[in-house]
Amino acid sequence: MTVSAQDTRTDRLIRFVFLAAMLIFFALPIIYLFSTSFKTPDDVLQGRLLPEAATLKNYPNAFAHVPVLRMIWNSIAVALLSGVITLVIAVPATYATIKLSAFRKTVPNITLASYAAPPIIALIPLFYLLQTANLMDSVLGLALVHGLMNLPVAFWLLKSFVNDIPAEIDEAAWIDGAGYWHTLFAVILPLIFPGILATALICIILSYNEFLFASALTFSEASRTITVGMSLFQGERLVNFGQMAAASFTGMVPIYLIAFLFQKHLVGGLTQGSIK
Amino acid sequence: MVSINIQNLEKHYGKVKALHGLNLEIADGEFIVLVGPSGCGKSTLLRCVAGLNPISGGDILFNGTPVGHLPPQDRDLSMVFQNYALYPHLTVAQNLAFGLKVRKTPAEEIEKRVKWAADILAITPYLDRRPRALSGGQRQRVAMGRAMVKHSNAFLFDEPLSNLDAQLRVQMRKEIRALQQRIGVTSIYVTHDQVEAMTMGDRIVVMKDGRIEQVGSPSELYTAPRTRFVAGFIGSPQMSFVTAQADGHQMTLSDGTVLTSATAATGAVTLGIRPEHFLDHTSEANRLTLDVTNQQVVGTSTSYFANLGGGEIEVIRQGSDTERPATLALGIRPEHIMVFDKDNKRIAA
Structure with a gap:
């Protein structure tokens, strides 16, 4: 056996052990959640990984206790709508800031600062704004808040994609007679489409998982999202972990499906600009 | 096609002066080459003419009409960039047609002009290809074609041959000059290569530190340079x-x-x-x-x-x-x- 072959085998073993450890680390909570969704309250108290006597009752009970499917639907609607709102604002804003140098020095800093600030600061103003706009307790109102909330993330993700397009491409379009909007739609959008897709996915996931604004700005079945729904399983003295796990697992499915189906674009979006 | 008159043109970047009150008259149909070392302001001057860099003072006139305040979209120019700047998501034919579509040229006319340019530049077999499937020389031709189809006021070239190998550069030099003479369009060509300047230009503008050192025909600059800088810059090997x-x-x-x-x-x-x-x-x-x-x-x-x-x-x-x-x-x-x-x-x- 050659030295290099031995090295390769050792390398492979190290890689396997490392990846197995990472897989266990990340998969364990999901496995535990899945297992808990089949546990009786007694089993939950035992704290074992697998249920002693598995039950399927948690699922119908959870669905009966809280309108889980309706809430998942609300979450999906809010997430998709907010994703659209974010992109409609973020794409032209990023283009104008990066390529047309509109407030190029201030906008990136302001967006970063606004994202770094604790979101609770905005809660009361947003509450009154939505009330005034008659959008309180509505899917549209929450989507608007999430859409605006995710703007800084979208800006910073799109920025690297827009930056990667050589300035001469824009300039060639301008010389060809295309206005700034025409250039954005006919030249830039097709070129940064992978970035737009990745940004949309990330914003949708962020919106789907958001709790603070959803809990404060929605309170009826018609608009409450699944993250708020989870908290309804928590009684004053007792938490029904089995039902909560069943609802959590069901609520996780759409977002995991999105992440699974578009993981290539997600990784592309998050690593853009990191390697030249 | 136009005559271009540059009057007291100034360009500042903050406190730094890139162009110091330049004056230059370019006749209709003339091929003028801006040459000089890096940082001399030749590309800045070209970009000011294109409208890509706003001017800080003076004016630019096309056929006597001031255009210094106009955005690039309204100057009706064609430009060939150093890195070609082809639209990567469009085919060669779509790249050529882009400017014409923007101007809402009838489809039949677009087809006619694209075919005309493709025939002249020998790129007809590549019309359905995307730029990434072309060699450097072919991309260069597409960039030329994009400029040609528009029948614009003037051609601007920003070091268009510097990404090509030496052999191809010599060939493209001849082709660009022949095309310009065939179309008779006013052209401003930026290069740092004095051989390119000498072989292509009707007149050469030698620039240094944001100023014009001398304007003249290639033989005039060679035989009667006004300054030591021009004498040293023009001629290969150097004086x-x-x-x-x-x-x-x-x-x-x-x-x-x-x-x-x-x-x-x-x-x-x-x-x-x-x-x-x-x-x-x-x-x-x-x-x-x-x-x-x-x-x-x-x-x-x-x-x-x-x-x-x-x-x-x-x-x-x-x-x-x-x-x-x-x-x-x-x-x-x-x-x-x-x-x-x-x-x-x-x-x-």
Whole structure:
């Protein structure tokens, strides 16, 4: 056996052990959640990984206790709508800031600062704004808040994609007679489409998982999202972990499906600009 | 097609002045080359004409109409960029048609013009390909085609050949010049390569530090440079310079060598001699025997380097001389010795 072959085998073993450890680390909570969704309250108290006597009752009970499917639907609607709102604002804003140098020095800093600030600061103003706009307790109102909330993330993700397009491409379009909007739609959008897709996915996931604004700005079945729904399983003295796990697992499915189906674009979006 | 008149053009970047009140008149159909070292302002000037860089002062006139305030979209120009700037997501045909579609040209006319340009540039077989599937030379042709189809006011070229290999560059140089003459469009061509400038331009504008040093035909700049900078920049290989003390037509170098120039001067001067103007020893008024310090063979010619008057001079000879001679016997005609004063201005003969 050659030295290099031995090295390769050792390398492979190290890689396997490392990846197995990472897989266990990340998969364990999901496995535990899945297992808990089949546990009786007694089993939950035992704290074992697998249920002693598995039950399927948690699922119908959870669905009966809280309108889980309706809430998942609300979450999906809010997430998709907010994703659209974010992109409609973020794409032209990023283009104008990066390529047309509109407030190029201030906008990136302001967006970063606004994202770094604790979101609770905005809660009361947003509450009154939505009330005034008659959008309180509505899917549209929450989507608007999430859409605006995710703007800084979208800006910073799109920025690297827009930056990667050589300035001469824009300039060639301008010389060809295309206005700034025409250039954005006919030249830039097709070129940064992978970035737009990745940004949309990330914003949708962020919106789907958001709790603070959803809990404060929605309170009826018609608009409450699944993250708020989870908290309804928590009684004053007792938490029904089995039902909560069943609802959590069901609520996780759409977002995991999105992440699974578009993981290539997600990784592309998050690593853009990191390697030249 | 237009005449372009640049009047007192200024461009500042904050406190830094990139262009210092430039004046230049470009005739309709003229091919003008802006040449100079990096940072001399040639690309900035071109971008100001294109409208890509807003101007800080003065104006630009197309056929007498001020356009300095217009955005690039409204100047009706064509531009070929250094990296071609083709639209990567569009096919060659779509790249050519883009500008025409923006201007809402009828589809039949677009098709006709795309075919016309593709035929001239021999890119018809590639019309359905995307730019990434083309070689550098083919991309260059597509960029040219995109400029041609628009029938615009003028062509602007921003170092369009610098990404090509030497052989292709020579070929494209000829093709661009031939095309420009065929279409008769006013063209401004930016390059840092003086050979490109000499072989392509009707007139050359030599720039330095944001100022125009001299404007003239290639032969004018070669035979009658106004400054030492122009003399050194135009001509390949570069002109050699040595300092001297002038007394009328007699120039005494620091090593005591006395040369006779057709130009009369007094005091400290710089002499400029082109490498190709060192001739055979016997027949000339100025005779020198110099020790050869270095030698470079460039196929059809050989460059010899030798010390003269405390400076290094270059001498060029036809043919490839593989053996380095110890000395060179040279002669220089008095009219081939250019004389520059202490302000680096050439003293007329």
